[in-house]
Amino acid sequence: MISTQEAERSDAPRFSIIVPAYGVEAYLRDCLDTVLNQSFTDFEVIAVNDASPDACGEIMDEYAAADPRVVALQLQENVGLGRARNAGMARARGTYLLFLDSDDTLLPGALAAIAQRLADTGDPELLVYDYARTHWDGRITPNAKRKVLADSPEGAVGLAANPGLLELLQVAWNKAYRRDFVERWGFEYPHGYYEDTPWTYPVLVAAESIAVLPRVCVHYRQRRQGSILHSTSRKHFDVFEQYERVFTFLDAHPEFDQWRGPLFDRMITHFRVVQNSPGRLPEEARAEFQATLQSYADRYRPAGHTAPARRSASGARKAVAKLPAPLRGAARRAVRTARQVKAAPRRLKKPVRSVVLKGYYRAQRMLPVQNDTAVFAAYWNTDYSCNPAAIHEKLRELAPKVKTTWVLKPGSRNTPPPGTNVVHPGSFAFWRAMARGKYFVNNVNFPTRVVKRPGQIHVQTHHGTPLKRMGVDLTEFPIAQGDLDMKTLVRRVDRWDYSVSSNSFTTAIWDRAYPAEYRSLDYGYPRNDVLVRATAEDRRAARAKLGLAEDATVVLYAPTHRDYQGVPAPLLDLEHLAARLGKGYTVLSRAHYFNLDAPAGSAAGEARGIVDVSKHPSLEELFLAADCLLTDYSSLMFDYALLDRPMVIFANDWEVYRATRGTYFDIHVESPGHVVETETDLLDVFLSGRWSDSESTKLRTEFRRRFCEFDDGFASERVVRKVFLNEENVPPIALPPERPTPRTRG
Template identity: 45%
Template structure:
């Protein structure tokens, strides 16, 4: 008996079906059967199913003699299912890597709940969308189980079949079946949720829900959308036969009315000519099923709509909706006017402060769009406090990052009164991204631009030849802001050439090295060991750091390269996988990848939110990356690097690159997941060739990195003392290396 039965109804999806099936059959967890139901599809879908069944014994195909619709096809699959748990997957959607392994682990940890709910992401025809509205609820559920009677808010979870795993015995015991027609998911979902004694949640995106540009019946206007009413009639007929579920009637009525009003408001569902009839059907449904105590009030505008159902005819309802739209527009206009007034006052104050003399002892710092005290600016600030204490440093930090600041950091928040005063009077400006265009460069001020790493991919003006990569970027505006730079810090001649080409502006390149990397060049063994302990790495483990970069050919910037849980398992005992996403990919992406869940389960360590990437590098033994600039820093530790370049052609074509990293790499290159795992299984990742490639790469691209960059910047640009040239690369002592839980000098 398999653990999972995955039921896939199929109808006119030949263009998407292979991707759907591959996403299931490629899962790292393999204890499942796929029951693919050909609902008399008129295209080539049936032949595709037969092809897959011939190649993989886990796939069974049912060819129905006539078209029965989505609900009937699911029921046909149900009759053949043998797994402990049922999952449903629409044939134009697909699973994310590692989903089934995560579901199996959560089911085991929660003792076999009746229902397990996981998250999804909408994939529009133009690209991937954002996180679902259910994400916060799934996160709040934690690792335990609950009942809807005690936690009614969980009825707000997306009411579809494919974001849940149902215990098959529970499904059979309660006779759960899908009715014909549209909106067939709703009654089954709500029945299951109110009947379940134990519900668990998995805070992980498991399904990419495809929003087709055309062809989706739920987005085709017509009378078929009236089928929502018999679907909910069936649900309430069931509830009325169950006195033990009287507690659920107000909750279910509120959910039903919410769903109906949502459909009514959608222009791609109910035609204008049909809206009066649809509204009257909602009112009639409400009258028939309103319990004595009324229904739950969701509050807000939806609650007001539900109260209108009690007495208002459609004309009144439509008028109120129209007034709401006008009010929203008016309020938006008022907010814009207020914002303009505030902005004008701020500019006036800034101009007034700019008439005062510069403060020669004031420096302002910012890093990564005001996210905190990090990177090169943090290293320069720390060194300035040590050897130039008369220069007072003030950080510009976003409001939501203030609580995480280290003790003793003077700071301002963007837009505040003191912010404008500091920006107007500071002599030294240090940043690794551009300052806002509203800030003017005053004569006598010194603008130090540190960048965020040595560039592999195209930057600045070079993006003009890559329209996809520069989407959302105003390159001319970017260059106007870069015109304010006085100095550009570089780690090597390659960076110097790239930055001068990417930013054809009037700055001076300084061969100082990268201040943030000083800690890598001269670090002692104790710092890496302390970080390993804080991250919970078992003593003696080899730490594999995986740090992918963003993709410009995919909306949202992220592409799942491989199943992280599978990689962690394939590394084997004695290895710990640490994952750090690109800063722009944090937040929702970590949930989409399931990093939060994998971290909780101890499968890997999610270090995306670690404030200092140097700590993460110091704690690791080897870096696996694709095209991240982190590799230029990591080689200073003299530890192995593996470049996973399975989409190098697509990346280089969409973004552009200053050189071919697969021909000039800092270590071995893998072009498939199989090659990547072989490098580790065979030990090749740390062989003599890897060391030679690493040394040559460091010589070419890190020639000014000698561990003295921050001091060189402060003495040269703030103290006016001049600074010695960096040591030749051949005379430097590489950093430290982690081995068997301890760090030793190399």
């Protein structure tokens, strides 16, 4: 049934979908795309930016400019999820209200199914539909209470005919609400944690007609970080006030007294979930929480009401429950370990050296952490380079008293400066350094066996801006994931205290690809300081070192690795390219470090006009020497852009690469230069001079504005001052006029 007011507004959409957002720029595009790509199109999206400190507001404005169905509502101050939803409701015009959290997604066909079910059941006041949980490791788990939906009556009924709906998760986004019903009752969301509780229960109780759709319409993202359920805070006491609102509603409507008993049981169950969930309550607040729980139980227990019997715990669980709170976690782990040992087969003895090393490492961890020590590594211990090397050099300048150790395999291209302790991975010296070091800096990860001790600080610098999918985002791409174990990965990521980023795009990607509680250092990449500060003399010196003619046009060819190739194979006939370019050109061929044993082009060795620089010790020198970067999907493009020199993208296998590796954006849409797909077009770009034309300059300028956001030549100093010197007021980012000042994060 549609109200008279709604009938008069024939231009109103069927659905108003309200999407509030705060701090979720890594997920917001996915969320909005799943709505806008629905087959059912009669809707409006009201995207509410709750004064988010990241790019959520800009993303909403972008979508609103591109699609008239999207309304971007920019709040001037952060008001919290509940009030942000209220702001969206105030702007809604649709017959039905739907809510979607900005890190969740709609499944294809969901809106069509919802619309059809509403029509089939006579436009009920409420429609409840199903969801599934999507986990960071790629698992999808069904709603544990899905049987409630499957067993629901066929038509639209009141709660009395389907009381099992009270057992469902208390969320806003698994329902479609007829807007005139919401407005007639004056329902609004309150502020604070658990804001869905005093909305969900009154809505279910008050609705005279509730239909059910036992179809999964929403994927509910289970993030490893960023959820209130993972936070330790007194804000969890908000659950009491939220249930007080539920019973205030019942007090005002005695016609619903029959629901006092069931809602009392739901309240007590919810309180106990909060109380018993590890990590939610501060330890010093647990007694107060129990006392408050008891007072609410005494206040709201209906006369003569008997709570349903609780499931009896096992002997082990009972014993654990009697322990003091600080000991319960360790006791639970001990019980689990005992069960695993009992069930596991007898293991073979490991080599004696491994056993001795483990014992040595364990013994070293019993000694104090040495506060004036730092351990560095890069590229799986193969080189002294990249961001860790740049930080190391700046650390020696600003804090020379810090003793530094580098983890290096024999035969690395570069070696640390004199005075640096060098240890081989897996040696006794290595495990001593890992046990007793204070600071740890790496652009990949230290071994899984490394135990992070209290007081130790881990800095993850990464080694590029991600065009390709990374981390847990690879779960959808098994070829690229290979033998990477996601649970092992996140255990390593959990050790990070800091993650270095070169732009806000990258910050958002790391947030979703490496889900953990670390602080992003939006400082720029330390390895790029030398590029930002480079002079014409640096260019001349780099070319002279490589023996390049001053008047030669130097093209650096640096392709990335292909996961889908079992054996690396060239995708470009480099010898043919060099021959056609002629004497005025020199091509520097740089193979990806994964492919050093394979040729970068069709020539097995150096040909006329080609110089193999795959083992050259300094990538930055190659950048300085080159007039143009020829690459495909390599992250080198983001660094080279700092020199403001032309780039050409050879994307001859784009569809295969995107299907097997996955990418975060389309290189044809956001490119630093001309994109070509055939060798004929590649030759034409160079021989015609288009590689350095005005269009190339325009593309490069836009690319720099987005992806060179934090690099101003002082990234290394900022990292050292923040991490090693513990300074909060690090030098601010100061960019040249052609690159606007970056957004600050809260």
